[in-house]
Amino acid sequence: MAQSSVLGFPRVGPMREVKKALEAFWSGKSSAEELQKVATTERLRTYSIMKEQGVEIIPTGTFSLYDHVLDISATVGVVPPQYANSGLNELDRYFAMARGHQKNGVDLPAQEMQKWFDSNYHYIVPEFTEDSTFSLQSTKPIDDFVEAKKAGYNARPVIVGPITLIAIGKVGAAAKSESFDTMTLLPKLAAVYGELLAKLSEAGAEWVQIDEPVLCLDRAASLSSEFKQTYESFAKAAPKLNILLATYFGRLDKNLDFVKDLPIAGLHIDLDRAPEQLDAVLAAVKDKKTVLSLGLVSGRNIWKTDLTAALATAKKAIEALGDAKRVIVASTSSLQHTPITTANEKKLPADVLDWFSFATEKCAEVATLAAALRDASSASSILEANEKSIKARRDFEKNSNPAVRERLAAIKPEDYNRKSDFSVRSKVQREHLKLPLFPTTTIGSFPQTKEIRAYRARFTKGDISSEEYEKFLEDEIRDVVKRQEAMGLDVLVHGEPERNDMVQYFGELLEGFVFTQNAWVQSFGSRYVRPPVIVSDVSRPTAMTVRWSKFAQSLTEKPMKGMLTGPVTILNWSFPRADVSREIQARQIGLALRDEVTDLEQAGISSIQVDEPAIREGLPLREEDHTAYLKWAVESFRLATSGVTDACNVVSHFCYSDFANRQIMESILNLDADMVSIENSKAGAKILRTFRDVKYSQDIGPGVFDIHSPRVPTSEEMYERIVAFTKVLDKSNIWVNPDCGLKTRTWDECTKQCEAMVQAAIKARKELA
Template sequence: MTTPFPTATVTGYPRIGARREQKRALEAYWAGRIDADDFTRSVHTLRVETYHRLAELGLREDYAIPASYSHYDHVLDTALTVGLIPTDTGGTNTGAAAGLDAYFALARGTSQRSPLEMTKWFDTNYHYLVPELADSTVFTARPHHLLSLVAEARAAGHLVRPVLVGPVTLLALAKPAPGATTLPLDRLDELTLVYRDILTGLSDAGVDWVQFDEPALVADIPGTTDARLAEAARRTYATLSSATVRPQLFVTAPYGSLENGLPALAESGIDALGVDLSAATRGADPDYAPRLAATLPPSVHLVAGAIDGRNVWADDLAASLDVLTGLGRESLSVSTSTSLLHVPYTVSQETTLPVDVAFWLSFAEEKVTEVEALATALAEGAEARPEAFNRAERVRRTRASSTRVHNAEVAARTAAEATNDGFRADAATRIAAQESLGIPDLPTTTIGSFPQTAEVRRARADHRAGRVDDAAYEQAMRAEIDRVIDLQEELGLDILVHGEPERNDMVQYFAEHLDGFTTTEHGWVQSYGSRCTRPPILFGDVSRPDPITVGWTRYAASRTPHPVKGMLTGPVTILAWSFVRDDVDLRVSADQIGLALADEVADLEAAGIGIIQVDEPALRELLPLRSRARAEYLDWSVRAFRLVSAHVSPQTQIHTHLCYSEFGEIIEAIDALDADVTSIEAARSRMEVLDDIAGFGFGRGIGPGIYDIHSPRVPTVEELRELIEAALKHVPAHRLWINPDCGLKTRDYPEVRASLANLVAARQAMLDSVQVTV
C-alpha cells in the first residue's frame, strides 16, 4: 500500500544553518582548517538537526520533510546525479560518492580550471551553477548522494522526500559546452531514461515519494516556447509515471503560475502537483486558482503553496483558507509556494527589530507553523487553530493602521516627480564635458569593494556593540581607506575607489541609513555556496535623513591626485535584495529609493566627486518570468535608476554595474539607463555578452569584466590579455574600460593584489602591442 502525500509540507528549506554552520564548515574546509571527515560530520549534524526541528514544528507525517540539502548548489547536484558534467572533469562523479575537492572544483574553480558559469535562479537572488552539456556526454544514473541522504534521515527516525531539479528545467537551464552542436533540450528523451533509472534505485531503497522541481514551466525561457516546454513535460512525466517500479511522483512549479504546463502535467500521470498559490501569484494571475480547480483531475493530488516562500510577511491565514476551500478538492495538501531557501530561519532569534515590525514577520520556522495551521484548519476548521488565526488577523489590522508605514512628505515628493523621465543632457554633450576628467584609453578601475579583513569586520562589530567610540571607529576606517588607496596607486590603477570598509553589505548598508527599512541580526539567506546575505526589510515609505557615503568618499579623494569614484547601490538592486512591501506596488518604492539616492548624488557632486557609480547588478533579476510583463517592469525600473542622477551636471560621469544576468534579454533597458559607463560581468562567459553589445550598437563606455572574482584563482596576464583583445574586437579603445567582474569584498588581499597587478599588466601589454587611438 502506497504512502499518502502528507497534508502539510514545505518544498525546500534553508541549508546554511540557523547560525550559518554550513558556511563556516565550508570555509574552514576550503582554508584547510578542517579535513573532509570533519566537514562531513559537521554537515551531517546540521541535516539531522534540521529534520528534528521540522518535525517539532509540525511536519511529522512520512515524507513531509524534503531532503533538499546541498553542499553548494542543488542544480550542480542534480547535474552530477544524472551524469551531466563538463567534458574536462575526466568523467569523475563529484557527488557524495566521490571527492569533495572535485565537487568544489566545478563550483569554485582551481588554479588549473575555471569554475562553471554562475547566474541567477529565475527571479530570485539565489545563484546557480550553469550545467554544460557536450555532445560526448553520456547521461548516467548516479543516485549515491540521494540514497545517502535517505539512509541518513531514516537512521535518525525520518522518512524524507528526495528532491531533484526536474529534467525539463535542468536542460532548459543548461548551456551547450564549447564545440557542442546539439541543444540541451534536444536530448530530453535520453535524459528521461536516466531519471527513470534513478527512480528505480530510490524505489529499491524503499522511497515512496520523490520531488521534481520544474520552475521552467512558469517562465518564458530564451530559445524555446512555453508550449514546447509543456509538451516536453507531458512526454517526460508520461514516461516516468509509466515506469513499473518507481516512487510516487511529486512535481512542483514554483515562482509563478502554470499556463500550458498545467494541462500537460495534469494528463501526464504524475501523482501530485505542487503549485505557487501565494498572494503575490494570485495577484498577478487572478484566474490561476479557478484554472487549477477546473483542470486538475482527482487522480492528481494538489499541493497548494499558499504560504509565500519568498517574502517575510506573516500570512493572512483567513484569506488563504478561503482560497483553499474554494478549490473544492478533497485531495489537497498545504505547502509553501517555493522552497524556503529564500528566507531566514526564524524571527525568534531577532532582538533588535522594532517590536511592531517584528510582529508582522514570518521567517522559515514561522512559515512551517503557518503551513501546519492551514492544513489543520482545512481539515477541521479555523477554530482548530484559534491562536494562529487570531494572530494573523492582528497582524493584518496593525500593519494597515501603522503610522510607521506611511510618510506624507515622501508621498508628496514622489507624486511631484511622477512625470520626470530622468534623462540628462544627450550623450555627446556629456562625453565632451567629461574630457576634463582626463581619462586615458583602456582605463583601469575596480567595481567598488576591496577585501573585508578580519580587522575591518572586528572594528565594525566593536563599534556597533559600543566597545569603541565614533572617533576610534572613524580612525580604523580611514586607516583601511589609506591602505586601499595606497595599493591602487602602487598597482597603477587609473580610477580609484575607497574600498567600502564601512559597509557590511552593499544593500544593507544603505538600508541602515534610509528611513522605511529595518535590518536583522541573524536573517541570513544563501546567495551561493558559502556566500550569505542579510536582506533588509522594507516596511514603509523611504527617505534619506542624512548623507550616507559623502564623508568617506571625500576623505579618500583627499588622499590621492587620481579620480575617486563615489559608490552607491541603485534603487532596483536595493529592492531586489531586500524583502519588499506587499502593500504597495514595487514601482512606488523604486521611485522613493531613487529620489533618496538623488539627494546623496547631489551631495557627492557638491563635494567635488566627478565620477559616481550607481550599481544595478539586480536589474535583470526582477525581470518578470513571463515576457508580456517585462516591458512595464523595465519602464519603471529604468526610470527609477535615471531619477538618481536626473539633476547632475554633464561634467559628472555616471557609471553603473551589472552582473550575472542574461544581458541580451535586457540590452535595450541597459542602454536606456543612460549611464556614461556600464561595467558588466563577462569573465566566466568569456565575453559572450559582447555579441549582444555589438549587435545592439551600444554607444557609451563599457567595461566587460575580465577578472572573475567569484573564484579564488588568480588569472594570468595572458588570460586577461586575451579577454581584452576579444573585447577590442567589439568596443573601441576609447570606450573600453578594464575592470573585474564585480566587487572584491569576498576575496583576500594576496589574491586581489596578484590579480589586479596582472590586470594592469595585461592592459599595458595591449597598449604596448597595438597602436591605440581615440
C-alpha cells in the same frame, strides 16, 4: 485529511554553522570528514525543526554544501570534461566546478553562475555539448532520503527536474556549435533520471518531488511533447513511485493544457505569486485523481501569512475536489529564500517582530492551516492572534511619510533626463578625467578582512567610540588607496570598509527600513546576506557616502569613484512592503539616491557608480509582464542619476544579467549611463556581440577575471580577453575591470589579480593602440 508540507528549508544552520564549516575546509583548517559531519548534523536538525513545527511531509535532498543545481548536475553526470578528467576526488571536483581549483598542478576556473529565476540566489550553470553523456555518478538523493527515513521522518525526496536542468543550462565551450539545441539531449538525460527514480523507489520512497519551475516560463509552451515523453518514461522506470510535479515563482498559464495530462500523482502550484491560477487548475484536475499541493505560505517573503485568507483558499480547493485527502497545504517554494527563525532576533521591538514569519515559523503556519482544515476549533486561538497581528501591520503601513509621497507626485519628465546626450557628455568627461586607452578600475569593494569585521562588531556593540571607529576606517581607506596606486589602477575606489553589505549599508541610513541580527539568506555557496526589510515610505535623512568618498579623493590625484547601490537593486535585495507596489518603493528609493548623487558631485567626486545588478532578477517570469516592470525600473535609475552635470561620469554595474534578452539590452541602453561594467570573464565575446548588435555606443567594462574564484589568471590570459573585446567593440569605449567587487577575496589574491589586469591593459595600450 489535508496534509502539510514545505518544499525545502534553509541550509546555513541557525548560526551559520555550514558557512563556517565550508570556509574552514576550503582554507585547509578542517578535513572533508569534519565538513561532512557538520553537514549531517545540520540536515538532521532541519528535519527535526520541520517536524517539531508540525509539518507532516519532510523534504529531503534540499540540503546542499554549495548549490542544489550543482548537486543534481554532479548526481546525473552533467560534468564538463575538464572537471571529469581532472584527477580530483569527488568532493574537490564538486568545489572546483563551483569556485575553481588552482593547486597541485590542477588549474580549473569556476563554472558560470546565474540567478535562479527571479530570486537573488545564484546557481552553477550546467554545461552541455553535442557529445555530453550522462550516468548516475552520485547517490546523494538516495542517501539523504534513507538517512531521514531511518531517523523516523515521513520523507519525500526532492530533485530538480531534467527539463528545467537543461533549460537553465548553456552550451559548453567544447561544443561544436554555439547554436546547438541542448534539449536534444533530454532522452539520454531522462534515462539516467529514470534510473535514479527507480533506486529511490527501491529505497522505500513512495513520493518524489520533481521541481520544474521552467513551467512558469513562456518557453515551456514549446516543450509539451518533451514533458509528455519524459514523464511517461518516469512512470515506466518507477511505476510504484508517485511524482509530485512542483512549479513555483509564477503561473502555469497555457502550460496547464499539457501538464494536466501528464502521468503524475500530484501537482504543486504557487498561490502567493499567482493566486489567479487556482480556478483554472481546479477545473483541470477536478475529474482526475491528482493531489493538489497548494502553495499558500510564501517561501520568498518574511511577512506573516494571512491565515484566514489562506484557509479560505484551501477550503475552496477541497470543496472543488470533493476530498480533503487530495489537498496538501504547503509553502509556495523552498523556504531557502527566507531566514531560519525569528527566535534569533533579540533587538527588534516586539511589535515589529510580530509582523514577521521566517522559515521555522512558516512551517508552523503550514501546519496550522492543515490542522484548521481537520478541526477548526483546534487552531482558533492561533487564527485570532494572526488576524490581530496582520491588522496591526496594516495600521502601521498606513502611517507613512506624506512628504515622500508628495515629492514623488511632483516629479517632472525632465527629472528623468541628463542635461546633454552622451555624445556631448563623453567629450567633457574625457577632458575632465584624462584617462588612457583601456582605463583600469575595479567594481568597488576590496577585501572585508577579519580586522574590519572585528572593528565593525566592536563599534556595533559599543565597545569603541565613533571617533575610534572612524579613525580606523580612515586608516583602512588610506591603505586601500595606496595599494591601488601601487597596482597602477587608473580610477580608484575607497574600498568600502565601512559597509557590511551593498544593500544593508544603505538601508541602515535610509528612513523606512528595519534590520535583523541573524536573518541570513543564502546568495551562493557560503555567501549569506541579511536583507533589509522595507516597512514604510523611504527617504534619506542625511548624506550616506559623501564623507568617505571625499576623504578618499583627498588622498590621491587620480579620479575616485563614488559608490552607490541603485534603487531597483536595493528594492530587489530587500524584503519589500506588501501594501504598496514595488514601483512606488523603487521610485522613492530613486529620489533618496538622487540627493546622494548630487551631493557627491558637489563634494568633488567626478565619477559615480550606481550598481544595478538586480534589474534582471526582478524581471517578471512572463513576457507580457516585462514592459511595465522595465519601464519603472529604468526610470527609477534615471531619477537617481540625472541630477548631475555633463562632467560627471555616471557608471552602472551588472552581473548575472540576461543580455541576450532584447528587452534587457534596450533597458540598459535606456539607463543612459556613461559606462557599464559587466560580469563577462566566463562568457567570452558572446555577450559583447549582443552589445554590438544593439549599437551600444557608450563605454563598457567587460570583466576580465572571476572574482568568485581564488584563481589568479595570468596577465597574458587577460590580455587575450581584451584583444577579443576589440574584435567586437570600439577600443576607445573599452574599460578593463574585474567581473564584480573583491570583498570576498583575500588581499593576496586580489592584489595578484589586479596587478595582472593592469599589466594586461598596459600591453593592450602598446600593442593595440
